[in-house]
Amino acid sequence: MKNIYIGIVLTISLIVAKGCITPFEPEEIKAIDNMIVIEGNILQNDLTRVMVSRSLALNSENVIDYISKATVWVENQNGVKYMGYETKQGKKIEYQINTIGINPALKYKLCVNIGSKKYESDLVPVLTSPPIDSIGFTTNPSKKSVTFYVNTHDPENKTKYYKWNYKEDWEFKSEYMTLLEYDPNTKSVKDILWEKNKYHCWNSGVSTSILIATTSNLNQDVVYQKEIASMGSSNLRINYLYSMELIQMAITKEAYNYWENIRKNSDKIGGIFAPQPSEIKGNLRCINNSEEKVLGYISAGIVSKKRIFAKAEDINIYESPSCQSILSSPENPIPMESLFATGLEIVYYSEPENTSLWVEKKCVDCRVFGTKIKPWFWPNDHI
């Protein structure tokens, strides 16, 4: 072994492998719009709320293209009809059908007539959801996030496929509390009543993600810590008091597959390791024209609900935003109208000392992010 030749290779790569994300606008998109979209689950223990709309082009600024004046009803396998009526709330058009107390042993379908076009769903069984065991949260101090989860189980081991949605309400406070207000008309500072405070506000929302789970591969029908919502440290939901009402529904395997496909298609797909997107047909069809694409999947069931409240001090990750403030004093006098004109609001005023403190509106007026409308069930006496 006298002739040992050893070489050394040194590789230095000055990595600047900065990935970058730039907008992608493919040319000549032949957008499909005007596909009929029908949504609304037939509920045995609540109103059935049906929304009929049309699909939109991707770049459309239109929010939802509601269809009004449709005839909507639920029909059971024996042909008994439960007629719906149109309601309008703001721009939202909803058809409500009283299906409370329908016989859960029968199968039902949803029917919609739009002009001469007739649409209907398959007959679906009424599935009973087991009660929700608990809703909890875990915080991740390093990522500064909180995750809400649900636990549930079916002692009879027959639910297997679950779907959730929730309504959420939260109370939050502005960073500064004041009972002063600058009136630009009179160019003076006036007091406001506590009833009109801009300190306590509320807001509400609904789940936008598709929340589904299956226990079909487990030996017990147990859903453990299924993640349903996640919030970062600057999220106002966890500023003071957060409440969530979770609605749990048992669905069929087919419905699960449909929702799972929509979920996959709505996630950030397009990566080369992501499955090729594909469309799964729902259980709706147009009776007049079998070629017409109708979007949606109708399920029926008896849902279970649970509400929880979570206090900010228990979650304990909220971080206040920074607020810019300006002090107007005799040494540095600034006219009030110009401070107001730049979008600041007064929080402190001492006429004798000719001193006033001004902060950004978003830090003093909670109505920037919510309303003064307090939910009827709110567990405190804030106004």
Place this chain on the structure above:
Amino acid sequence: MKRIILITIAFAVIGCNVCYSQTPGRVSLEKIQMDSLRKEVFRITGLELFYSVDKGEDTLFVTLNTTYENFLKELSSQLIKKEYTLSQIGNSLFILKGVGIMPNLPDNYFTEEKSADITQEHLRALSSTDNTARSENKLYKIGDPNATPGTGRALLRGYVKNIETGEPMAGVSVFIERPHTVVTTDVFGFYRIMLPRGNYDLQLKGYGLEDSKLMVEVYGDGELDVMMKDKVYPLKGIVLTAESTQKMRSTQMGLERIRIDRIKHVPAAFGEADVMKIVLTLPGVKSVGESSGGFNVRGGATDQNLILFNEGTIYNPTHLFGLFSAFNPDVVNDIELYKSTIPAKYGGRISSVLEINSRNGNSNKITGSAGLGLLTSKFHLEGPIVKDKTNFIAGLRTTYSNWILGVLPPESGYKDGSATFQDLTLGVSHKVNNKNTLYLYGYYSGDGFKFSPDTSFNYQNMNISFKWRNIISDKHNLVISTGYDQYSYKTEEKGNPVNAYNMKFNIKQLYFKTNFNWLMDEKHSINYGANALYYNLTPGVLTPVGPESLLIPKRLNDENAAELAFYISDTWNILDKLSIDLGLRYTFYTALGPLSYYKYASEDRNETNITETVDVGKGGIVKPYHGPEFRVSARYSVTDDISVKAGFNSMRQNIHMLSNTSAVSPTDIWKLSDANIEPQKGWQAAFGIYRNALGRRVELSLEGYYKEMNDYLDYKGGAILNMNEHIERDVLKTQGRAYGVELLAKKPLGKLNGWVSYTYSKTMLKESGVKDVYSINDGNWYSASYDKPHDFKLIGNYKFTQRFSISLNVDYSTGRPVTIPISKYYYGDGYRLYYSDRNAYRIPDYFRMDFAVNIEPSHNLTLWTHSTITFGVYNITGRKNAFSVYYDTNNGTKIQGYKLSIFGAPIPYINYNIKF
């Protein structure tokens, strides 16, 4: 500059004339010549006599009158008088000029690690006194000049080896100009050429080797080993290069062979020489995206490429999801890609064969290298164990590439992960004797990833093979190989204790191959043999992890199958200008029990139309499939510099990759054909025109092809491929067609060297069968994910001086097709997307330019340190090529598409390599 002679020749002369007299009991020889003495010696002593006398002195006569007992003694003293010596080694006698061979081995012989191969030794001894080439103008005699001139052609055979390392040189063209006869050395460096009797210039050319021209005089069959030297200086006035000779003369089409030296000169991301990435620079080869594993050859899918490393099948040839290839460049010798004419000895995939050969190792001395890079550390050692008998080569590579995942963008999916990989290659060759050589190869590559503390996966390739090469006769040789291949992976997810699981997949195969080569006569060269292959797949084992997991353990039934193929092919040189290659391969395949499967009433299989459940016992035949595969090609030389070729190939493939992603993923599952899933079938027709231009310095070629594929698998929307017991219900039979034209101009040598290619191609797929409802694109044709019609590639190198060269890569292609949303709708309190037909749109065109500067400060071979510096920039224009596109539905009412680029900026690198 006067050319230095680089050739040493081992030369054996066989055959002799008769001319002797004798009396019983005594030996009486009167002025007999060496040939006659040889016979006499054999008769008297039973010993073979080898002699070697200076040219012009073949008038060495021996006159003897002695007893049988004293014969040798007397002969020896006679010879000493004439300044020759007689030596005995084993059963051989040698007459040599001057000092002879030591008949007894010195005591320290074996510790000196010298060869004990006597046969080899005497050949060398002969050549050192007689036919050591000092000049290319020297004449080498093949066969016995004194033999009565035979008729027909003579067979010349031998090995071509590297003069410095003794390694066999594969792919070297050995040819004579008139009549034009060309052969190429095989992977063992062995060649056989039929030559007419007479005087010829025998030429040898190989990439990276000095050309050589030997004058031979052919009297009869003989052996000629040729030592060739690595090219140090590019020669001016090269008339013909190995590649061009091969392209012009062989019937092969669409074969690309690249030696590792070339691979090392191509700039690569992170400066790591990459064996697989070079494949993507060849015309007709495409991939879904940069840094993705897998490649597509002439419209074939990624699972339709047979990747062989030293005979073993590699199921996943990449590390880090395709960022690097899994082969250590220090161990690899060359790669060969068969795109079109696939020899009959290969089968099992319908698109291409990529063969990666490791080196045999230096047979003269122990050498090695160690590399330190920012990404990988590598080490390799090679050399003789027993000189001229047993060689080894071993390479190890490992990484500490965690940091690279950190610099990648979060959307790439690699960030916040940790990754390790390693690969190990081992090769041992042992020459039993001149006729028998044994080879042993081992390979292991493994990858491990963690995306978060709770999510991990790892995968491994493992191959071992054993090969025996036997020269049956002058015209007949045999290679038998057997081996075991394995690919496995495991994913683990334990974030949620109740659902915590791991899933394992495993594929094993055992093979046995025999391959015979028979040079029947100057017109026919026959290749025949048989392959047997046994597959065992464990498609999925799902196991709960941790005590809290409620997961139901699940194990899909193992899949077993056997494949048997027989093949024969004949390379038939009909005329000097026309030759054809006729090949036929016949494959038998069946899945084997134990297995229980369903029969369905229709093509649209589901739970409701099961007609029958079939149980097959252990080892039982599930459903046999068999069929012929034709491999035909022809070549017609219009002139010496223009040839045209045409070919037809049909192929069968019994294993399918189940993947509904665009790119190859390590967690893709493979599935064997069974009662419900038919083998894939494909055929390709191709033609080509080849021309040497500019004084044969540039090779031009144009190849066109049309290809069809059948029974390729696609999937229904929402199909779950993992742990699916009834995958046949979710697959969709798909047919494909592809066509294209590839233009290539190549200048292999000279100051300016490299190649430039342009390809126009189309690859379309379609759900096959007659159905009421089609799942994909309403049963219409759509573009495959790797369909990139326009493709331009340039690999260039310019040598300013011997010490300074620059390399440039240019890669342009049409953007790949994607399926994008074309409509949005509000559903479930959020915007949902409605997608276009499959692959109806394209991402922007791809363009990348890389640049590298290579500096070799010292060229003097006597210096004992030798360093090279390469610095370069990957993606010098910093173009933000789209890697993927996605749509964000959480930002207001307008849905915006985004494209992500991974290497969206120029990436500089420096590579410093020192050898001492």
